[in-house]
Amino acid sequence: MIAPGGVALDESLSRAEALARVAAYLAAQGVEEATTDARALLFSAAGLTATDFVLAPQAPLGAAAAERLRAFTLRRGAREPVSRILGTRGFWTLDLTVAPQVLDPRADTETIVELALDLLRDRRGEALSILDLGAGSGALLCALLSELPRAWGAAVDLSAAACVATAANLARCGLATRGFVLRGRWAEAIEARFDLVVSNPPYIPSAEIPRLAPEVTEHDPALALDGGADGFDSYRAIAAALPRLLAPAGVAVLEAGAGQATGVARLLKSHGLTLLGSRRDAGGHERAVAAGA
Numbered sequence: 001m002i003a004p005g006g007v008a009l010d011e012s013l014s015r016a017e018a019l020a021r022v023a024a025y026l027a028a029q030g031v032e033e034a035t036t037d038a039r040a041l042l043f044s045a046a047g048l049t050a051t052d053f054v055l056a057p058q059a060p061l062g063a064a065a066a067e068r069l070r071a072f073t074l075r076r077g078a079r080e081p082v083s084r085i086l087g088t089r090g091f092w093t094l095d096l097t098v099a100p101q102v103l104d105p106r107a108d109t110e111t112i113v114e115l116a117l118d119l120l121r122d123r124r125g126e127a128l129s130i131l132d133l134g135a136g137s138g139a140l141l142c143a144l145l146s147e148l149p150r151a152w153g154a155a156v157d158l159s160a161a162a163c164v165a166t167a168a169n170l171a172r173c174g175l176a177t178r179g180f181v182l183r184g185r186w187a188e189a190i191e192a193r194f195d196l197v198v199s200n201p202p203y204i205p206s207a208e209i210p211r212l213a214p215e216v217t218e219h220d221p222a223l224a225l226d227g228g229a230d231g232f233d234s235y236r237a238i239a240a241a242l243p244r245l246l247a248p249a250g251v252a253v254l255e256a257g258a259g260q261a262t263g264v265a266r267l268l269k270s271h272g273l274t275l276l277g278s279r280r281d282a283g284g285h286e287r288a289v290a291a292g293a
Contacts, residue, residue: 009073011066012239016057017067018042021134022073035230037082038073044070044086063180079214095175096169102163104226105139109200109255111287112144116196116253119290123195126148126149131245132156133186133199133238136224138166138179140198145175152178154194158185159223184274193247201234231257232267238265246293253290261286 007269019042028033039215042048045068046061056278061069075085083089083098090096091105092113098104115172120128130153132141141153157165170179174252182189191286204225207218227233235254242252252273273291281287 003231006096009060009061009066009070010202011063013046013061013066014058015042015046015053015061016166026074029079030077031079035268037076040082040086041076042069043084044074050231070136079218079286081134081215084219090135091137091139092146094139094142094169094173095148096137096139096142097165097172098151099161099165099168100219101159101221102165103136103200103220107139108281108285109139109281110143111279112140112198112253112255113147115257115277115288115290116144116251117147117200117279118279119251119253119276120148120196126193126195127152129192131187131190131194131197131248132166133180133197134158134201134224134234135166136162136200138169138181140167142169142173142175144196144198146173151181154181154190154192154195155181156184156187156190157181158183159221162224168243178282181265186234187241187245190245192245193250194245195247195250197212197242197245197250197252198250199234199238200225201238203231203255203257203260205229205231214261216265227257231260232263235264235267239271242268242273243293244292246273248293250293251290253288254290255287256289258285261289262280264289265291271288 023035023038046065072085083104089098128151133154135155135157139156157163163183167181170176202225204227206226268291274293276290278286279288
Protein backbone atom coordinates (compact mmCIF):
# COMPACT_ATOMS: atom_id res chain seq x y z
CA MET A 1 0.00 0.00 0.00
CA ILE A 2 1.43 3.37 -1.09
CA ALA A 3 -0.18 6.42 0.44
CA PRO A 4 0.78 9.93 -0.73
CA GLY A 5 -0.87 12.35 1.65
CA GLY A 6 -3.49 9.85 2.76
CA VAL A 7 -4.44 8.61 -0.73
CA ALA A 8 -3.81 4.91 -1.15
CA LEU A 9 -2.15 3.82 -4.38
CA ASP A 10 -2.08 0.04 -4.31
CA GLU A 11 -0.47 -1.91 -7.11
CA SER A 12 -3.67 -3.92 -7.52
CA LEU A 13 -5.75 -0.82 -8.21
CA SER A 14 -7.12 -0.56 -11.70
CA ARG A 15 -5.89 2.22 -13.94
CA ALA A 16 -9.27 3.94 -13.64
CA GLU A 17 -9.24 3.72 -9.84
CA ALA A 18 -5.72 5.13 -9.68
CA LEU A 19 -6.72 8.01 -11.94
CA ALA A 20 -9.69 8.88 -9.74
CA ARG A 21 -7.66 8.79 -6.53
CA VAL A 22 -4.80 10.90 -7.89
CA ALA A 23 -7.25 13.44 -9.34
CA ALA A 24 -9.04 13.74 -5.99
CA TYR A 25 -5.75 14.21 -4.15
CA LEU A 26 -4.56 16.90 -6.55
CA ALA A 27 -7.86 18.73 -6.35
CA ALA A 28 -7.57 18.76 -2.56
CA GLN A 29 -4.13 20.35 -2.93
CA GLY A 30 -5.60 23.20 -4.99
CA VAL A 31 -4.52 22.01 -8.44
CA GLU A 32 -6.97 23.51 -10.93
CA GLU A 33 -6.77 20.95 -13.75
CA ALA A 34 -6.60 18.00 -11.40
CA THR A 35 -8.09 15.34 -13.68
CA THR A 36 -6.10 16.43 -16.73
CA ASP A 37 -2.89 16.46 -14.72
CA ALA A 38 -3.66 13.12 -13.07
CA ARG A 39 -4.22 11.57 -16.48
CA ALA A 40 -0.86 12.88 -17.78
CA LEU A 41 0.96 11.57 -14.69
CA LEU A 42 -0.74 8.18 -14.86
CA PHE A 43 -0.03 7.71 -18.54
CA SER A 44 3.64 8.54 -18.06
CA ALA A 45 4.04 6.46 -14.91
CA ALA A 46 2.42 3.42 -16.48
CA GLY A 47 3.70 3.92 -20.03
CA LEU A 48 0.18 4.22 -21.41
CA THR A 49 -1.35 5.93 -24.39
CA ALA A 50 -4.88 7.30 -24.35
CA THR A 51 -5.93 4.31 -26.45
CA ASP A 52 -4.38 1.87 -23.96
CA PHE A 53 -6.41 3.44 -21.17
CA VAL A 54 -9.69 3.46 -23.08
CA LEU A 55 -9.30 -0.17 -24.12
CA ALA A 56 -8.35 -1.47 -20.67
CA PRO A 57 -9.30 0.94 -17.86
CA GLN A 58 -9.71 -1.93 -15.41
CA ALA A 59 -6.25 -3.42 -15.95
CA PRO A 60 -4.18 -3.43 -12.75
CA LEU A 61 -1.78 -0.56 -12.24
CA GLY A 62 1.16 -2.73 -11.18
CA ALA A 63 3.87 -2.17 -8.58
CA ALA A 64 6.43 -0.24 -10.64
CA ALA A 65 3.82 2.11 -12.10
CA ALA A 66 2.30 2.67 -8.65
CA GLU A 67 5.69 3.69 -7.25
CA ARG A 68 6.34 6.12 -10.10
CA LEU A 69 2.84 7.53 -9.86
CA ARG A 70 3.29 8.07 -6.13
CA ALA A 71 6.41 10.14 -6.70
CA PHE A 72 4.77 12.14 -9.50
CA THR A 73 1.65 12.76 -7.41
CA LEU A 74 3.59 14.10 -4.45
CA ARG A 75 5.51 16.48 -6.68
CA ARG A 76 2.40 17.76 -8.43
CA GLY A 77 0.63 18.12 -5.10
CA ALA A 78 3.52 20.36 -4.04
CA ARG A 79 2.60 22.47 -7.14
CA GLU A 80 5.44 21.46 -9.41
CA PRO A 81 4.14 21.72 -13.00
CA VAL A 82 3.45 18.49 -14.87
CA SER A 83 5.82 19.51 -17.66
CA ARG A 84 8.69 19.83 -15.19
CA ILE A 85 7.87 16.51 -13.57
CA LEU A 86 7.81 14.71 -16.90
CA GLY A 87 10.54 16.85 -18.49
CA THR A 88 8.59 17.57 -21.68
CA ARG A 89 5.92 19.96 -22.91
CA GLY A 90 3.72 19.77 -25.98
CA PHE A 91 3.97 23.07 -27.86
CA TRP A 92 2.38 23.66 -31.25
CA THR A 93 2.84 20.26 -32.93
CA LEU A 94 6.12 19.53 -31.17
CA ASP A 95 7.25 17.70 -28.05
CA LEU A 96 9.87 19.90 -26.37
CA THR A 97 12.25 19.27 -23.50
CA VAL A 98 11.59 21.58 -20.54
CA ALA A 99 14.85 22.31 -18.75
CA PRO A 100 14.64 23.40 -15.09
CA GLN A 101 16.38 26.72 -15.80
CA VAL A 102 14.02 28.00 -18.53
CA LEU A 103 10.47 29.27 -18.76
CA ASP A 104 7.88 26.54 -19.18
CA PRO A 105 6.27 27.35 -22.57
CA ARG A 106 2.51 27.83 -22.33
CA ALA A 107 -0.26 27.32 -24.85
CA ASP A 108 -0.95 31.08 -24.81
CA THR A 109 2.41 31.63 -26.52
CA GLU A 110 1.23 29.61 -29.51
CA THR A 111 -0.80 32.73 -30.36
CA ILE A 112 2.46 34.33 -31.53
CA VAL A 113 3.04 31.46 -33.95
CA GLU A 114 -0.54 31.68 -35.24
CA LEU A 115 -0.36 35.42 -35.90
CA ALA A 116 3.13 35.27 -37.46
CA LEU A 117 2.14 32.48 -39.85
CA ASP A 118 -1.03 34.33 -40.78
CA LEU A 119 0.88 37.51 -41.58
CA LEU A 120 3.44 35.57 -43.63
CA ARG A 121 0.97 33.23 -45.32
CA ASP A 122 1.93 34.43 -48.81
CA ARG A 123 5.66 34.01 -48.11
CA ARG A 124 5.78 30.51 -46.62
CA GLY A 125 7.79 29.16 -49.50
CA GLU A 126 10.53 31.77 -49.16
CA ALA A 127 13.87 31.36 -47.38
CA LEU A 128 12.74 33.60 -44.54
CA SER A 129 15.03 34.68 -41.73
CA ILE A 130 13.70 34.53 -38.16
CA LEU A 131 15.00 36.04 -34.92
CA ASP A 132 13.70 34.79 -31.57
CA LEU A 133 14.63 37.23 -28.80
CA GLY A 134 14.70 35.79 -25.27
CA ALA A 135 14.25 32.31 -26.68
CA GLY A 136 14.16 30.31 -23.43
CA SER A 137 13.34 26.74 -24.45
CA GLY A 138 13.36 27.72 -28.13
CA ALA A 139 9.66 26.93 -28.45
CA LEU A 140 8.86 29.81 -30.80
CA LEU A 141 11.78 29.26 -33.14
CA CYS A 142 11.21 25.51 -33.27
CA ALA A 143 7.50 25.92 -34.02
CA LEU A 144 8.09 28.48 -36.75
CA LEU A 145 10.87 26.53 -38.43
CA SER A 146 8.66 23.44 -38.40
CA GLU A 147 6.02 25.36 -40.38
CA LEU A 148 8.35 27.29 -42.72
CA PRO A 149 10.42 24.62 -44.51
CA ARG A 150 12.88 26.97 -46.20
CA ALA A 151 13.34 29.34 -43.27
CA TRP A 152 16.36 29.62 -41.01
CA GLY A 153 16.56 31.27 -37.61
CA ALA A 154 18.63 32.63 -34.78
CA ALA A 155 17.74 32.40 -31.10
CA VAL A 156 19.14 34.84 -28.54
CA ASP A 157 19.02 34.57 -24.76
CA LEU A 158 21.00 36.08 -21.91
CA SER A 159 20.89 32.82 -19.95
CA ALA A 160 23.55 30.24 -20.80
CA ALA A 161 21.19 27.49 -19.64
CA ALA A 162 18.49 28.76 -21.98
CA CYS A 163 20.92 28.73 -24.90
CA VAL A 164 21.71 25.09 -24.15
CA ALA A 165 17.98 24.30 -23.88
CA THR A 166 17.19 25.95 -27.21
CA ALA A 167 20.01 24.10 -28.97
CA ALA A 168 18.78 20.82 -27.49
CA ASN A 169 15.23 21.40 -28.68
CA LEU A 170 16.34 22.39 -32.17
CA ALA A 171 18.21 19.08 -32.33
CA ARG A 172 15.28 17.17 -30.81
CA CYS A 173 12.96 18.53 -33.50
CA GLY A 174 15.39 17.85 -36.34
CA LEU A 175 15.94 21.57 -36.92
CA ALA A 176 19.56 22.01 -35.84
CA THR A 177 20.79 22.65 -39.38
CA ARG A 178 18.40 25.59 -39.78
CA GLY A 179 18.73 27.25 -36.40
CA PHE A 180 21.58 28.56 -34.27
CA VAL A 181 21.85 30.06 -30.83
CA LEU A 182 23.55 33.21 -29.56
CA ARG A 183 24.04 34.33 -25.99
CA GLY A 184 23.43 38.01 -25.40
CA ARG A 185 21.13 40.72 -24.11
CA TRP A 186 18.34 41.14 -26.61
CA ALA A 187 19.72 42.31 -29.95
CA GLU A 188 22.74 44.26 -28.70
CA ALA A 189 25.28 42.23 -30.71
CA ILE A 190 23.12 41.64 -33.79
CA GLU A 191 23.59 43.62 -36.98
CA ALA A 192 21.63 41.50 -39.46
CA ARG A 193 18.06 42.16 -40.57
CA PHE A 194 15.28 39.60 -40.37
CA ASP A 195 12.00 38.89 -42.10
CA LEU A 196 10.39 37.90 -38.79
CA VAL A 197 11.26 38.85 -35.21
CA VAL A 198 9.36 37.16 -32.39
CA SER A 199 9.61 37.38 -28.63
CA ASN A 200 7.89 36.27 -25.47
CA PRO A 201 9.79 38.64 -23.16
CA PRO A 202 9.60 39.01 -19.38
CA TYR A 203 6.57 41.23 -18.76
CA ILE A 204 5.39 40.69 -15.18
CA PRO A 205 5.75 43.83 -13.04
CA SER A 206 8.29 43.08 -10.33
CA ALA A 207 5.91 43.65 -7.43
CA GLU A 208 3.37 41.18 -8.84
CA ILE A 209 5.71 38.20 -9.11
CA PRO A 210 5.39 37.05 -5.46
CA ARG A 211 1.60 36.88 -5.93
CA LEU A 212 1.72 34.47 -8.87
CA ALA A 213 0.86 30.78 -8.58
CA PRO A 214 3.48 28.51 -6.98
CA GLU A 215 3.90 26.74 -10.33
CA VAL A 216 5.35 30.01 -11.61
CA THR A 217 7.12 31.59 -8.66
CA GLU A 218 8.82 28.39 -7.52
CA HIS A 219 9.69 26.87 -10.89
CA ASP A 220 10.06 29.53 -13.60
CA PRO A 221 13.31 31.55 -13.54
CA ALA A 222 12.95 35.15 -12.38
CA LEU A 223 14.97 36.29 -15.41
CA ALA A 224 12.17 35.06 -17.66
CA LEU A 225 9.40 36.72 -15.62
CA ASP A 226 10.54 40.09 -14.31
CA GLY A 227 9.63 42.94 -16.63
CA GLY A 228 10.68 45.71 -14.26
CA ALA A 229 8.56 48.10 -12.23
CA ASP A 230 5.85 48.50 -14.88
CA GLY A 231 6.44 45.27 -16.80
CA PHE A 232 7.66 47.12 -19.91
CA ASP A 233 11.46 47.11 -19.55
CA SER A 234 11.92 44.35 -22.11
CA TYR A 235 9.39 45.83 -24.51
CA ARG A 236 11.26 49.14 -24.49
CA ALA A 237 14.54 47.43 -25.36
CA ILE A 238 13.00 45.33 -28.12
CA ALA A 239 10.94 48.14 -29.64
CA ALA A 240 13.97 50.41 -29.83
CA ALA A 241 15.93 47.73 -31.71
CA LEU A 242 13.23 46.62 -34.15
CA PRO A 243 13.67 49.41 -36.74
CA ARG A 244 17.23 48.20 -37.44
CA LEU A 245 16.38 44.50 -37.08
CA LEU A 246 13.49 44.25 -39.53
CA ALA A 247 14.16 43.71 -43.21
CA PRO A 248 11.95 45.50 -45.75
CA ALA A 249 8.44 44.06 -45.35
CA GLY A 250 9.67 42.47 -42.11
CA VAL A 251 7.23 41.59 -39.32
CA ALA A 252 7.60 41.56 -35.53
CA VAL A 253 5.22 39.67 -33.24
CA LEU A 254 5.46 40.08 -29.47
CA GLU A 255 3.59 38.38 -26.65
CA ALA A 256 1.77 40.75 -24.31
CA GLY A 257 0.65 40.16 -20.76
CA ALA A 258 -3.00 40.57 -19.80
CA GLY A 259 -3.98 44.20 -20.29
CA GLN A 260 -0.63 45.16 -21.85
CA ALA A 261 -1.41 44.91 -25.59
CA THR A 262 -2.47 48.53 -25.97
CA GLY A 263 0.70 49.76 -24.28
CA VAL A 264 2.88 47.45 -26.38
CA ALA A 265 1.19 48.67 -29.57
CA ARG A 266 1.68 52.29 -28.56
CA LEU A 267 5.36 51.66 -27.85
CA LEU A 268 5.93 49.95 -31.21
CA LYS A 269 4.21 52.79 -33.01
CA SER A 270 6.35 55.35 -31.19
CA HIS A 271 9.42 53.79 -32.84
CA GLY A 272 8.03 54.31 -36.32
CA LEU A 273 6.62 50.82 -36.83
CA THR A 274 3.28 50.14 -38.52
CA LEU A 275 0.79 48.18 -36.45
CA LEU A 276 -0.39 45.03 -38.22
CA GLY A 277 -2.92 43.72 -35.74
CA SER A 278 -3.20 41.51 -32.70
CA ARG A 279 -4.63 38.14 -31.71
CA ARG A 280 -6.43 36.88 -28.62
CA ASP A 281 -5.55 33.68 -26.82
CA ALA A 282 -8.02 30.96 -25.82
CA GLY A 283 -8.81 32.87 -22.63
CA GLY A 284 -9.81 36.00 -24.55
CA HIS A 285 -6.74 38.07 -23.66
CA GLU A 286 -5.13 40.13 -26.41
CA ARG A 287 -1.95 38.08 -26.33
CA ALA A 288 0.06 38.77 -29.51
CA VAL A 289 0.79 42.19 -31.05
CA ALA A 290 2.29 42.58 -34.52
CA ALA A 291 4.04 45.46 -36.24
CA GLY A 292 5.96 45.91 -39.47
CA ALA A 293 8.82 47.93 -40.85
